[in-house]
Amino acid sequence: MKILVAVKRVVDYAVKVRVRPDRTGLETANVKMSMNPFCEIAVEEALRLREAGAAAEVVAATIGPAQSADTLRTALAMGADRAVHVLHDPDPTRPLLPLAVAKILRAVTLQEKPGLVILGKQAIDDDCNQTGQMLAGLLQWPQGTFASKVLLDKEKQKATVEREVDGGIETICLDLPAVITTDLRLNQPRYATLPNIMKAKSKVIKKVTPEELNVDIRSDMEAIEVNEPPKRKAGVILSSVDELLDKLKNDARVL
Amino acid sequence: ASTLIVAEHEGGFVKPSSLSALVAAEAITKENRISVLLGGSGPALHKAADHAASSHPLVSEVLVADSEALAHPLAEPWAQLLHSVQQKGGYSHVIASSTSFGKNLLPRAAALLDVSPVTDVTAIKEPRVFVRPIYAGNVLCTVKYTGEDPCMMSIRSTSFSPATEAMSETKVAPITQVDLSFLSEGTIGKSTWVNLTSQDTERPDLANARVVVTGGRGLKSAENFKLLEQLAEKLGAAGLSFYQKVGATRAAVDAGYVPNDLQVGQTGKIVAPELYMAFGVSGAIQHLAGMRDSKVIVAVNKDADAPIFQVADYGLVADLFEVLDELLKKIPDKK
Incomplete structure (x- = not known):
């Protein structure tokens, strides 16, 4: 069985993003970019399933401009076997929406025919949390979102997924092929070692365009402006518990 | 406008997060015609x-979809239900809450309807x-939906609090059963629900609590989180009703001190209580994303440079265990 993993290049999680003065977007020039942390977890899970003998090949895919190849190289350096790069130069005012991404991934899925697609549950830039669910819906495949544990049964062609939900941990069972999206506690992604980074350079990245995949990427959403959230007014450092209790009682009136 | 609300229920009542969706529907327009969709089975x-x-x-x-296939929150039959109800009703808007149920279901249904939903609407x-917030709430993005009907969105319930007197005693809407003949085909059966393990079902969901007492890795053990529970209970009894709950940072959950459903942050629970008390929480941006809209924030941390102090109304630079001990002694048991 083959596993397809979708990965996204995003502003590094440690970077504090700034709104451009004209409020049309964010300052992204010279900002450190990395693989979305949830996608790293997705790659790691696919690799572990392959190492456990549940899968034979791991294919990484991304959609984006030429620089997105860096993210695919990271996936290959972690251990993915090969990669698919869907080239797309986004219009900054109309970024690619999850629905378009899901349609492109459906096309890649129909070409690659994996038994399982693993994605991060959300990207830490737009925080949409939509793509995996949409891909599953478009393919009419079952979905296991926000996974914290995945067990594959090769014989029965089933995946048992533990999911992090509002009320605790939910367990569901999916017929393969299926779509799984990763939560934080699914695994601890490995670092790429230097020999593996070198090895990754000779692995194959296949390039295609949305047009070649015959996918319509029209957008039905417009970003009007971006703003910084209102700042909280500066608080005070108190010197004692008594002072705190007094403030909570008499100023904040919550006691 | 006409709006379909995908509501959740528990114990025979519509969940508070879904009542927030009603508030959001009213915010779209006062002339909104609202249909509430409820699914499941049994008397509840x-x-x-x-x-x-x-x-x-x-x-x-009120549209009632009564079927064993909908008894559990599986996305596959639910997305088909939503797709079918929307095709029949032609609503201009569809709203769900940003709960794990809503987040799992809404995008799948939107893909079936070929529209882009808006995630986590706050205004x-x-x-x-x-x-809607992006980049862990560090940026607020204003978006305009330009596509076909329906305009689908998930809402942050903390941004649309229902007024307590919203119940209308005089007006009772008719209840209709949804035709479920579509459920026999398609993806149903490709997923099955096994179980839900929950550690704390008695108390309200973290997202609706009015007092949240949160601990970070500094709490050091699961045992010590009991101290936070005691404090939460005392604070509730002393002031703000019994709607209180303990929360945690990702580090505390990863360390195994508390279950995952207590995590507050960008990818965990979003809370906006009257009072948020953070013990041993450093204040990573991912954590702040989940609590920055709280009315009053108190932070206790040994490290005076911890970023949590930048959002706290009241800070104490001190040993959290000493402060906890003193608070537990000094807060009266009853009002």
Whole structure:
């Protein structure tokens, strides 16, 4: 069985993003970019399933401009076997929406025919949390979102997924092929070692365009402006518990 | 405008997060005609339908989908249900809450309807113009939906608090059964629900608590989180009703001190209580994303440079265990 993993290049999680003065977007020039942390977890899970003998090949895919190849190289350096790069130069005012991404991934899925697609549950830039669910819906495949544990049964062609939900941990069972999206506690992604980074350079990245995949990427959403959230007014450092209790009682009136 | 609300229910009542969706529907327009969709099976479903029928003056009908296939929150049958109800009703808007149920279901249904949903709406400016947080809440983005009907969105319930007197005693909307003949085909059966393990079912969900006492890795053990529980209970009893709950940082959950459903942050629970007390929480941006809209924030941390102090109204640079001990002694047991 083959596993397809979708990965996204995003502003590094440690970077504090700034709104451009004209409020049309964010300052992204010279900002450190990395693989979305949830996608790293997705790659790691696919690799572990392959190492456990549940899968034979791991294919990484991304959609984006030429620089997105860096993210695919990271996936290959972690251990993915090969990669698919869907080239797309986004219009900054109309970024690619999850629905378009899901349609492109459906096309890649129909070409690659994996038994399982693993994605991060959300990207830490737009925080949409939509793509995996949409891909599953478009393919009419079952979905296991926000996974914290995945067990594959090769014989029965089933995946048992533990999911992090509002009320605790939910367990569901999916017929393969299926779509799984990763939560934080699914695994601890490995670092790429230097020999593996070198090895990754000779692995194959296949390039295609949305047009070649015959996918319509029209957008039905417009970003009007971006703003910084209102700042909280500066608080005070108190010197004692008594002072705190007094403030909570008499100023904040919550006691 | 006509709006379909995908509601959740528990114990025969519509969940508070879904009542927030009604508030959001009213914010779209006061002339909104609201249909509330409830699914599941058994007597609790029908009791919840009665609750929904009188939950808001704008509710014009309650749609009940009674089937074993919908008894559990599986996305596959639910997305088909939503797709079918939307095709029949032609609503201009569809709203769900940003709960794990809503987040799992709404995008799948949107893909079936070939529209882009808006995630985590925190404000409605015009019927199709919304504000939503991106980059862990460090940026607020205003978006306009320009596509076909329906305009689908998930809302942050903390941004649309229902007024306590929203119940309309006089107006009771009619309750209709949804035709479920479509459920026999398609993806149903490709997924099965096994179980839900929950550690704390008695207390309200973290997202709705009015007092949240949170601990970070500094708490050092699961045992010590009991101290936070005691404090939460005392604070609730002393002031703000019994709607209180303990929360945690990702580090504390990863360390195994508390279960995952207590995590507050960008990808965990979003809370906005009257009082948020953080013990041993450093204040990573991912954590701040989940609590920055709290009314009053108190932070206790040994490290005076911890970023949590930048958002706290009241800070104590001190040993959290000493402060906890003193608070537990000094807060009266009853008002």
